Amino acid sequence: MWLVQYRDLIWNLTISDLKVKYQSSVLGFAWSLLNPLLMMLVLYFVFSNVFRFEVENFALYILIGIIVWRFLVNGTMTAMGSIVGRPGLVTKIFIPRQILVLSSVLSAFVSSILEFLVLIPLLFILGVGVTVYILLFPIVHVIYLLLVYGISLFLASLYVYYRDLNQIWDVVLQAGFFLSPIVYPISVIPAAYLSYYMLNPMTMLMEIYRDFLLYGSMPSLLSISMVFMAGCLIAVFGSLLFQRLERRFAEVI
Amino acid sequence: MVETLKFPRQSPDKYAIKVDLLSKHFRIPKERKQTTYDHLVSLLPGRETLYDDFWALKDVSFSVQKGETFGVIGANGSGKSTLLKILAGVLYPDFGTVQVQGKIAPFLELGVGFQPDLTARENIYLYGSIMGLSKKSIAVRYDEILEFSDLKRFEHMRLKNFSSGMTVRLAFATAIQTDPDILLVDEVFAVGDEAFQRKCTEKIEEIKGAGKTIIYVSHALESVRELCSRCLALDHGTIQSLGETDVVIADYLAISASGSRI
Numbered sequence: 001m002w003l004v005q006y007r008d009l010i011w012n013l014t015i016s017d018l019k020v021k022y023q024s025s026v027l028g029f030a031w032s033l034l035n036p037l038l039m040m041l042v043l044y045f046v047f048s049n050v051f052r053f054e055v056e057n058f059a060l061y062i063l064i065g066i067i068v069w070r071f072l073v074n075g076t077m078t079a080m081g082s083i084v085g086r087p088g089l090v091t092k093i094f095i096p097r098q099i100l101v102l103s104s105v106l107s108a109f110v111s112s113i114l115e116f117l118v119l120i121p122l123l124f125i126l127g128v129g130v131t132v133y134i135l136l137f138p139i140v141h142v143i144y145l146l147l148v149y150g151i152s153l154f155l156a157s158l159y160v161y162y163r164d165l166n167q168i169w170d171v172v173l174q175a176g177f178f179l180s181p182i183v184y185p186i187s188v189i190p191a192a193y194l195s196y197y198m199l200n201p202m203t204m205l206m207e208i209y210r211d212f213l214l215y216g217s218m219p220s221l222l223s224i225s226m227v228f229m230a231g232c233l234i235a236v237f238g239s240l241l242f243q244r245l246e247r248r249f250a251e252v253i
Numbered sequence: 254m255v256e257t258l259k260f261p262r263q264s265p266d267k268y269a270i271k272v273d274l275l276s277k278h279f280r281i282p283k284e285r286k287q288t289t290y291d292h293l294v295s296l297l298p299g300r301e302t303l304y305d306d307f308w309a310l311k312d313v314s315f316s317v318q319k320g321e322t323f324g325v326i327g328a329n330g331s332g333k334s335t336l337l338k339i340l341a342g343v344l345y346p347d348f349g350t351v352q353v354q355g356k357i358a359p360f361l362e363l364g365v366g367f368q369p370d371l372t373a374r375e376n377i378y379l380y381g382s383i384m385g386l387s388k389k390s391i392a393v394r395y396d397e398i399l400e401f402s403d404l405k406r407f408e409h410m411r412l413k414n415f416s417s418g419m420t421v422r423l424a425f426a427t428a429i430q431t432d433p434d435i436l437l438v439d440e441v442f443a444v445g446d447e448a449f450q451r452k453c454t455e456k457i458e459e460i461k462g463a464g465k466t467i468i469y470v471s472h473a474l475e476s477v478r479e480l481c482s483r484c485l486a487l488d489h490g491t492i493q494s495l496g497e498t499d500v501v502i503a504d505y506l507a508i509s510a511s512g513s514r515i
Contacts, residue, residue, distance in 0.1 A: 009382040016379050020370045088365040093383065094342035164288040247345045250338065251279065 002096040009095065013103035018110060032111060033118050036066045047183045055185050060119075060126055060214055065182030067115045068209050072148055072202065073173055075108035079152035080159045080166060083249060091250045098242060101156045105149045113141065123213065131216035140208055140224065146231035147201060153238030157245040160252050181206055201230045268354065269435050269466040270317040270340065275349035277310040277335050277490075309335040310490045312349070317483075319354075319434075322467040324481035324498060326474065326505060331487040333470045337361060337439055340468065355434025355466070358384065362439075364424035369413035373404060376412050377427050384431045394430045401452070402426035422449055429456055435466040440473070474502055 003010075022029040040063040048058050055061050082104040083090060083097060090097060116137070123130055159165045180202040189197050197203060204223045211219035283303040286292055310332045317323045327333050338344040339351060341359035366383045367376050377398055381391040399405045402422040412420060438457075457480070461467060471477050477484060477498060484498040486505040494504040 008386075008388045012379050012382045012388075016368050016371055016375060019375065020368055023370060086366065088362065089383065091338070091343055092362040092365045093359050095383065162287075162289045162292065164290065168289065250343045 002098065006096065006099055010099055010103050010106070013099065014106040014110070017103060017107040021107065021111075033115060036063065036070055036115055037118070039066055043183050051184070053184055053188070057126065057128060057214060060122065060128060061185075061210065062183055063119060063122070064210055064213055065180070065206055067112065067119060068144075068206050069177060069180065069182055069202070070115065071108060071112035071144065072151075072176075074111060075105045075148040076152050076155055076169065076173075077166070078108060079104040079149075080155040080169065082152075083156045083160055084163075084253060087253045090253055097246050097249060098153070098239070101152050101242075102149060105145065105152050108148070109141075109145050116141075119213070128214060129216070131212070133212035133216060133218055136212045136219065140205075140212070140219075143224065143228045143231055144205055146235050147205075147227065150231060150234030150236075150238040153235070153242045157242045157249075160245065160249055176200075176202060201227050267318050268316045268352070269319045269321070270354075270468070271350075271352040272316065272340075273314050273350045273352075275310055275313045275336075275339065275346050275351060276308060277332075277339060277344065278347045279307050279309055281305040281307065308490050310339075310487075313487075313490070313492055314349075315485055315492070315495055317466060317468065319466055320464045321483060322461055322469060322481045324477040324484035324501075325468065325470045325487065326472070326477055326484060326502070327487035327493070328509065330489075332490040333487055334361075334439065335490075336487070337437055337468065337470055341437055353435065356385070356431075357435045357437060358428070358431045358433030359437040360428060360439065361437065363421055363428060367412055367420065367424065370411060372409050372411055373399075373415070373423055374408050376423065380424065380427050381430065384428050386431055391430075398423075398426045398430060401429070418446065418449070425449075425453060429460075433465065435468065436460060437468045437470075439470045474506075478502060 022032070040059060043062050043066070044059045047053055047062070079101045082100040086100055089095060089100060120130065155165065155169060179197075180200060186194075186197075186203070186207075204227050208219040208223055208227070211217050281304060283305060286295055313332075313336065325333050325336060335344065337359070338361065339346050340353065341357065341361060343359075343361075364380065366380055368379060371379065377395065378388070378391055381394075381398075382388065386394075399408060402419075402425070404419060404423055404426075407415070407419065412423075415423070457467070461480070467480070469477060469480055481498050483496060484501040485495045486493040486501050488508070493508065494501045
């Protein structure tokens with residue numbers, strides 16, 4: 001199994017990715033944590049004053065949504081270019097190419113964990129605190145990792161052949177941002193559409209994260225297992241497509 | 254581990270590499286379709302894509318014995334690099350079989366995966382693991398790598414501040430530590446100053462002496478003659494001649510001389 005055999009390589013690629021990302025400027029690391037906070041302030045101002053949504057702890061509600069969403073965006077966007085962006089590792093040496101995708105996703109995963117760590121003091125400062133259910137975080141976040149990795153396998157392998165996929169995916173993500181409950185409560189969705197709306201795994205994920213972080217309650221096990229199933233399915237089909245397309249990577253890049 | 258696990262393995266025998274009727278076929282579209290838009294447009298009627306067919310390798314068969322240093326020569330575009338890439342597992346063979354026994358270290362290019370923004374130390378660990386070394390074995394060999402490349406003083410300098418010669422020295426010193434059974438070499442040793450080149454040649458001789466198999470692809474016929482006992486000359490993807498190095502090189506020179514007169 002490549003995951004075990006190449007674990008040192010996966011780790012080294014992930015670490016060097018993070019080092020390069022955070023080394024480029026002194027504030028590099030701080031910026032990546034400030035970004036979601038500033039984004040939250042902007043969205044909070046717009047959606048609480050202009051749209052006047054009445055949600056308890058709306059600032060934290062938005063912030064959790066943003067941090068959850070950012071992992072999808074950062075993970076898939078960097079992983080999409082991971083094959084095309086490192087031609088040497090594809091055409092000059094053989095390593096299982098999934099490693100390139102996985103290490104990109106893992107580096108976004110580590111960044112995402114750091115962002116959640118910033119959230120925790122804010123939970124105390126704004127008087128919400130934490131409950132024992134926060135211990136679910138590792139499990140849920142690993143399930144989410146599986147989902148992001150699966151999507152990234154699709155994107156990275158297709159991007160080799162369709163070089164404008166990043167533009168398309170960018171639009172999809174823009175749409176997804178507003179089709180997921182990040183800046184508004186689910187209660188604004190008309191009842192007629194609600195059953196379709198809830199099919200979005202990102203909606204379920206955000207509900208789960210908010211349950212154990214913001215509301216201090218046990219998230220629904222059904223949602224967790226459904227997201228897990230979605231993650232498994234996407235990862236399996238992503239791997240199959242990736243293996244199929246991988247054969248000609250070195251010829252096309 | 255740098256291994257080509259995809260290829261079927263046989264019970265151990267004296268062959269390190271056995272290639273049977275290997276063919277590799279490239280289809281080069283006359284216009285390049287790179288975007289979704291291009292692909293959609295090509296679906297319109299009367300917009301069929303035209304391809305240039307070309308066989309990079311056609312029915313190539315040979316075997317290399319364990320411990321042998323085997324040369325591959327040929328003009329530009331004769332299929333040398335394609336062959337090497339298939340042996341390395343980077344390209345997939347379209348037809349035929351390739352059997353490889355043992356751990357392969359492909360030296361198609363040195364310093365693959367180097368990160369200019371990281372220090373020499375960080376790059377040794379990164380590149381070492383790309384070449385199939387575990388973290389532990391890099392740590393053991395770390396001092397030796399710095400010593401061989403003569404870069405001890407620059408251990409904590411970022412790679413982007415290195416000269417190209419220093420970068421290559423670091424890459425070679427790291428790559429050579431992989432301890433493979435089979436070494437694939439594609440003219441990477443034409444780098445660095447004379448002293449370093451001598452060091453490299455010594456190292457290759459040392460590896461050769463240790464009973465490793467080496468596949469050596471080069472334009473430099475002199476060094477092929479010096480290193481290799483047997484040799485393969487490729488011409489437009491087919492075998493022109495195969496056998497004793499001196500005979501093959503004489504053949505190759507005769508044919509390319511007569512070819513250039515026409």
